[in-house]
Amino acid sequence: MKQTRVVDVLESDKLSLPVTVNGWVRSFRNDRFIALNDGSTIKSVQCVLEDGTIDKTITDHINVGAALSVTGTLEESEGKGQRVEIKVTSIKIEGSADPEKLKKTILSPKRHSLETLREQAHLRIRTNTFGAIMRLRSKLSFAIHEYFQKNDFYYVHTPIVTGSDAEGAGEAFKVTNFDLNNVPKNETGDIDFSKDFFGRETNLTVSGQLEGETYAMGLGQIYTFGPTFRAENSNTSRHLAEFWMVEPEIAFCDLDGNMDLAEDFIKYVIQFALDNCADDLAFLENRLIEEDKKKPQAQRAEMTLRDKLKFVLENNFKRVSYTEAIEILKNSKPNKKKKFKYLIEEWGADLQSEHERYLVEKHFKCPVILFDYPADIKSFYMRLNEDGKTVRAMDILFPGIGEIVGGSQREERLEVLQEKMAALNIPEEELWWYLDTRRFGTCTHSGFGLGFERLVLFVTGMSNIRDVIPFPRTPLNAEF
């Protein structure tokens, strides 16, 4: 089935030569102009029917949503909006689309809310907005791989189903092969997990970090990029029960190196999007401008989408210690005027989204890296500072998104780690293998996790995380 993709047709200079394109009808004007889109680009190619060339038995089926194979010659376009168009010589209807049935779907040519589009997540990919988002998602994914591979990191597939639940990153889903009507019990009446598929209690991973660390201790520099899961009942525009995470882990790297890497990495990926997704970004930028027109002046964005991306590239991320951040927040207007829901009164307070947003959007007005958090509000594996009360943690906060990266230098000292685990009642037997990395050739090492969907949110300018993943999983929702 010889064919040319629309993206190539639109760039082609092979005028007067025959060409075949396959795609779906986006519009059919005046029984004459077909806009045909094949997903290769946000642009459609205009296919022009001369009077009488195409039989009515065919043209009757040229409706929005129909799949066509169009053959013709490439010509310079006289209309505006495109350089070239196809003068049609023949059309094959691959698949029709009954206009009456189509009316009940989001493919019908009228405005549909993002919520309605979510309910038809299997069809929304045929809209301009979701085509643009998902092409960007694909390119951003590739940029992530390219960045790490160019920098000699090895990609590691850490396990999805895991028996280790001690990481404490959040509530985990159970994975089982039991008949839920008849869960086997042992003599003492407890569930007999030795009879389950894996012979033990298992769940879906909340992070590949701990396994990633063991690989960094062999390969030196690794990254993961895979799905992670949280069984948390958070019905917000920023949480998913299933999301993709990128987690690099680097041996012989301290927190400064970790911050350098995270910043360099994010900038590379954003630059890649600007370089490779110009049309899709232009479309999404315009979409936001149109959205903003409906809002009061004060709520409109200060920058266009691409200006916002360029701003990130051109400015250093502001590095601020937790202690400094607390001082800024304590003395801030919203704190003094009691506008924060959670007032900042003393060192040690956990930062809420409102505080992060104040720091990023009002105070510094740029991406911020907060570091050296109180040990008590961070995970057990983070390296304790010499002060005995802070750990070498870092969070990267982005305007409009909040936390996009969370990372740390890891506690490399066996005894300190054991003490921390004991204090938190994490049994050593569960993490014997993790502790082994500290027993045999432990070293300074660091890593971070980047929530991929939050990055896609930032780059596309979308505001609900359910709109940047193909089939979102959230409380009460696992359709498709």
Place this chain on the structure above:
Amino acid sequence: MKQTRVVDVLESDKLSLPVTVNGWVRSFRNDRFIALNDGSTIKSVQCVLEDGTIDKTITDHINVGAALSVTGTLEESEGKGQRVEIKVTSIKIEGSADPEKLKKTILSPKRHSLETLREQAHLRIRTNTFGAIMRLRSKLSFAIHEYFQKNDFYYVHTPIVTGSDAEGAGEAFKVTNFDLNNVPKNETGDIDFSKDFFGRETNLTVSGQLEGETYAMGLGQIYTFGPTFRAENSNTSRHLAEFWMVEPEIAFCDLDGNMDLAEDFIKYVIQFALDNCADDLAFLENRLIEEDKKKPQAQRAEMTLRDKLKFVLENNFKRVSYTEAIEILKNSKPNKKKKFKYLIEEWGADLQSEHERYLVEKHFKCPVILFDYPADIKSFYMRLNEDGKTVRAMDILFPGIGEIVGGSQREERLEVLQEKMAALNIPEEELWWYLDTRRFGTCTHSGFGLGFERLVLFVTGMSNIRDVIPFPRTPLNAEF
């Protein structure tokens, strides 16, 4: 922490200049020669201690497995086996490794069986064999992304947790947030899934194909690359409960195009490995040669590892219809002499591993693409041929591996698909969204799935699939 990676040191020509490398001790000979490896390459750098330069309090800790930061100058090496070496000026012990404790691990410098290595999967990455395998795995992963991105395919993250269980690719694991001690029931005594996290019964995906098809109907050409799961009690050297699969799906592509794509894709990825993993392949090749020396002549490999890979590149995959294959098998020696466990008596028989291996390894002696299988032994979504009894399925069979790819042209006709589903008792309500792709602009389309670990098996020459994934999940095993 300024450092140079070993892979770069070994290529460097900055003689007499200072250099710092960090890594783990692989050996320490004559209190003088440290082989230091950092995972960046299979090769270690030789670090030479002049008498008295380094204090005994330091050298006492230079044991196998210890992590060191070594500073010195790069010099031409007088010894054989390396071009350059580091003349050490100072050493920092990052993490020691108690030789007594190390003895109980696979890090101890003696031969360990692959089975023992599996039990310490968190440490095996520090061995030459697993370093080589996992670097190859990373490069092969990247080659997959590069191939599809270069060819304008979009990467799609299909869901891992899914409510749709109708694909029939195999038994699925359940995903739940229920307290297994107290599963809620409704009035009729059935499990009340409306009370579970997703409000319905959910499981781990066995394939992203159906969701992938919906995206191909919008983006034109897509691929997935992610984890898939089978709750099958297959304790073999070729099955995993959790494995990674690559699944491209292409609109406006028939089975011939699908076969062309699969062959071109596999060759690209293998070529990439040959071009980018020479040292690791040489090591693995030599490992096989050594293994073979222990075997009787008749069981030894006919080709070296790299010759085998080149053979695949240089030969067309043999395309054979199922009907032809049955004729060949019926008339084969092992069939006539009743050596097959399952004798081939008539058209319609499902092919077993022994038959596939005969075709690939004895008859054709090259990769084989079998196509046009009997409809009865293949999935409901495969396109029915005009003969009414075969479907446009294809399997790619590789020597030593068996099936590495399974694919098909998809049934694009709504009515045929509905009839097939009805005959197999697959409820339309469960796949309403899948059927929608046939209602609105359906088209000829095709795709396939490649079992990534089987590809890694083939390229590394390993024989157990548990040795080509970092932390294998199999019946009764989900450690780490």
